[in-house]
Amino acid sequence: MQPVVMLLCDGRFPSGSYAYSAGMEHSVSWGDVADIATVREHLAGRLSTTGIMAAQVVAAASKLAAAPAPQRAAGLDALDTAVDARLAPAAARDTSREQARRWLRAASATWPEALRTAGDLLAGRHFWVVLGFATAALGIEPQDAAWAAIYDLASTPLWAASRLLGLDPFESAHVLAGALAHIAVEIHAVAREAVLAAEPLGNGIAGTEWISSIVAPLSDLAAQAHLEREERLFAS
Amino acid sequence: MSRLTDSPQYCGPADRDRAWRVGIGGPVGSGKTALVASLCERMKATFPIGVVTNDIFTTEDADTLRRMGVLDPDRIVAVRTGCCPHTAIRDDIGANLDAVEQLERAVGPVGVILIESGGDNLTATFSYGLVDRQIFVLDVAGGDDVARKGGPGVTRSDLLVVNKVDLAPLVGADVDRMLSDAKAARGTLPVIPTAVRHGQGIDRVIGWLVDERRRTLAGPGP
Numbered sequence: 035m036q037p038v039v040m041l042l043c044d045g046r047f048p049s050g051s052y053a054y055s056a057g058m059e060h061s062v063s064w065g066d067v068a069d070i071a072t073v074r075e076h077l078a079g080r081l082s083t084t085g086i087m088a089a090q091v092v093a094a095a096s097k098l099a100a101a102p103a104p105q106r107a108a109g110l111d112a113l114d115t116a117v118d119a120r121l122a123p124a125a126a127r128d129t130s131r132e133q134a135r136r137w138l139r140a141a142s143a144t145w146p147e148a149l150r151t152a153g154d155l156l157a158g159r160h161f162w163v164v165l166g167f168a169t170a171a172l173g174i175e176p177q178d179a180a181w182a183a184i185y186d187l188a189s190t191p192l193w194a195a196s197r198l199l200g201l202d203p204f205e206s207a208h209v210l211a212g213a214l215a216h217i218a219v220e221i222h223a224v225a226r227e228a229v230l231a232a233e234p235l236g237n238g239i240a241g242t243e244w245i246s247s248i249v250a251p252l253s254d255l256a257a258q259a260h261l262e263r264e265e266r267l268f269a270s
Numbered sequence: 271m272s273r274l275t276d277s278p279q280y281c282g283p284a285d286r287d288r289a290w291r292v293g294i295g296g297p298v299g300s301g302k303t304a305l306v307a308s309l310c311e312r313m314k315a316t317f318p319i320g321v322v323t324n325d326i327f328t329t330e331d332a333d334t335l336r337r338m339g340v341l342d343p344d345r346i347v348a349v350r351t352g353c354c355p356h357t358a359i360r361d362d363i364g365a366n367l368d369a370v371e372q373l374e375r376a377v378g379p380v381g382v383i384l385i386e387s388g389g390d391n392l393t394a395t396f397s398y399g400l401v402d403r404q405i406f407v408l409d410v411a412g413g414d415d416v417a418r419k420g421g422p423g424v425t426r427s428d429l430l431v432v433n434k435v436d437l438a439p440l441v442g443a444d445v446d447r448m449l450s451d452a453k454a455a456r457g458t459l460p461v462i463p464t465a466v467r468h469g470q471g472i473d474r475v476i477g478w479l480v481d482e483r484r485r486t487l488a489g490p491g492p
């Protein structure tokens with residue numbers, strides 16, 4: 035594994051992730067998540083639905099980075115539209131673009147040379163599209179990029195729940211490790227398949243229907259309800 | 271008033287195409303929002319001002335400032351900090367940089383942006399990637415031994431404000447001792463006692479801000 039992957043997944047990398055709960059704050063207030071057992075279920079549900087879709091989008095965006103310039107822009111547009119269609123509530127889409135902007139600010143300052151040209155192409159796009167494409171410019175393999183997204187997708191709500199519910203942090207870490215291990219084989223497989231499936235995109239042939247559209251609507255609705263609340267700790 | 275940098279509308283040379291930014295930190299309740307409101311009221315006629323707040327739980331500070339009518343509502347922006355107000359101003363400043371840029375896009379060139387931290391502990395200070403200068407606000411009612419206890423806010427902030435001196439007799443606080451403790455901890459860095467609620471000491475804070483802004487915008491100089 036390349037050292038840049040470790041930097042990317044470090045919670046102290048200043049990409050703004052500490053402020054997000056990925057709908058967890060609202061799930062806690064609804065009572066859907068109340069203890070470590072329900073946190074475990076929540077993570078398993080998110081990873082096996084939105085997680086698959088995220089891994090596919092990241093791996094495809096990563097693959098696109100190797101395509102000729104005109105096809106790259108068109109392919110990124112297609113992936114961005116695919117994510118739009120799969121994140122139903124406006125709040126989830128806005129958060130994804132906001133997170134992308136903050137991540138790109140941090141990454142561009144960290145690797146200014148490598149990301150100079152990618153910056154313009156990625157402005158205003160969804161987080162997973164940006165993550166996949168930009169990490170390719172850093173020499174990260176599509177599968178590792180997909181894992182960076184999966185790790186973020188799991189750890190963001192987990193640590194938010196840990197803070198909100200006062201969970202035992204050791205138990206939280208144990209649950210996170212278990213959730214990632216459980217989904218590992220599947221993530222490797224879908225990331226590998228996504229790299230192949232994205233090849234036509236790189237050749238200027240549209241088509242993103244192979245991207246999973248099984249998402250976690252309740253989490254996404256929580257994200258929407260969250261934004262409508264007066265009192266909230268997290269940005270999402 | 272002959273230098274370009276003395277003009278109230280001046281927002282910096284071409285290589286500095288952003289507002290001058292000042293962080294205002296300190297414990298909960300020490301008077302940060304009151305200070306921001308007072309500075310806005312007195313400075314807005316001469317400096318185009320913007321405010322960014324970092325509330326812990328709500329958008330209370332931003333709402334308070336809007337309600338007080340100290341500035342146009344679109345000059346006040348709130349950031350959410352996910353239980354970590356110190357992270358938002360020190361370790362991971364992207365959300366605050368977003369807010370600052372959003373504000374400048376919305377209202378045009380701004381002379382000074384005041385960034386209020388969500389009240390935190392004595393170790394919470396601003397990153398200089400976010401602010402040009404920082405003020406740390408203590409209050410005498412929070413205990414007159416706080417200045418002696420130190421911490422980076424007390425010892426290294428660019429300006430230490432010791433607020434609510436009007437309350438000293440009521441809470442049995444020794445203001446002179448606080449000021450001398452603070453001076454001992456800070457070397458040559460300035461300390462200003464205030465009673466923001468009664469408008470006391472604000473002129474000295476403004477004097478400091480204007481001097482510091484001129485100094486930054488003029489560059490290192492000969």
Ligand SMILES: Nc1nc2c(ncn2[C@@H]2O[C@H](COP(=O)(O)OP(=O)(O)O)[C@@H](O)[C@H]2O)c(=O)[nH]1
Pocket residue numbers: 296297298299300301302303304305389433434435436437464465466467468
């Ligand atoms: N007596 C007195 N009260 C003050 C003074 N400055 C602020 N306050 C009050 O202290 C409380 C907390 O002030 P606020 O500005 O909200 O504190 P913040 O949490 O640091 O932003 C409010 O009720 C203010 O009216 C002061 O100089 N004297």
Ligand SMILES: [Mg+2]
Pocket residue numbers: 302303304331386389
């Ligand atoms: Mg306040």
